[in-house]
Amino acid sequence: MAVTDEAITKIKAMLISGELKAGDRVPPEKELSERLGLSRSSLREAVKALELARVLDVRRGDGTYVTSLEPAILMETMSFVVDLHQERAAAELLEVRRILEPGSASLAARRITPDAAAELRACVAAVEEDSSVEDLISHDLAFHALVARASGNTYLHGLLEGLAAGTLRGHIWSGLMQDKAVSATLAEHAAIAAAITAGDPDLARALMTVHVSGVESRIRAAA
Incomplete structure (x- = not known):
């Protein structure tokens, strides 16, 4: 050694x-x-x-x-690694998100507080289909961060924050705009938020799985 x-x-x-x-x-x-x-x-x-x-x-x-x-602080180094590798490992990073985020949504549906639920609803309501790509990226980061935080699991929250990858999200939302799929994606966010705030963990898990899997499929198809 x-x-x-x-x-x-x-x-x-x-x-x-x-x-x-x-x-x-x-x-x-x-x-x-x-x-x-x-x-x-x-x-x-x-x-x-x-x-x-x-x-x-x-x-x-x-x-x-x-x-x-705190986990969020210690996992900042993982965020650095993700930023370095997001261009060539985008599909793999989304694969990890597909494993973790449905569980996060399910936990959030069980544990979300009234204040957090109100914040999640406000996040969904604040974005429009014709928003700029920068605003859509900010919304996306905020939405998934709110769900992760509402899970009540600081380690899971830290892991998902480390996987945020803003540049990768920029590519994703630019592609969604080109494919005219922004409205559908925002609708998925709204449905996930509704399931979480209604306290339905199974539906929240299923909707998040479909949501992240769809993004992963787009990235793989574009590779």
Whole structure:
């Protein structure tokens, strides 16, 4: 194991054991390197890597702290990977969404709060068929984010946020506009929202499956 990987593993062990908790200040470099039996240079590289992974927050002149460790923060790195690969792996990314989003919709139908239901209805009502592609993309991102958040599962929400891929959505909605399929797609959103807010998990799951599968089929056909 490379020394930097060893350093990362040891810091992770401190987090798993509870020796370091969310929001804690990490011991100074010299103290921590001695405690873990690591060189200061390998520890420094590990801290840099964990900062990029949003596990640690290095505050210049103040010290290094453990982040909140919330799933949405930790999964931001996945969003970076998705952005890099969305052009050549669009169909596979949609395949993952097809696996996850129906479950998210089903959970949302069971758990959505009145405030979240009102927000979801407002999101559906605020967009028109003749909206610009930018507005349609914003609507799409907001709609799926609201459903994921309403699922009440922070890990599922974080995963789906990481798969958001704004550029890919731009290609999808541009294609929908060319195919004159915007109205049908917005109608699918409305139907999904209605099933969720009515508390019908089976219908919400089925409608979301059809919705994401249709987009996936378009992407595969265009490849």
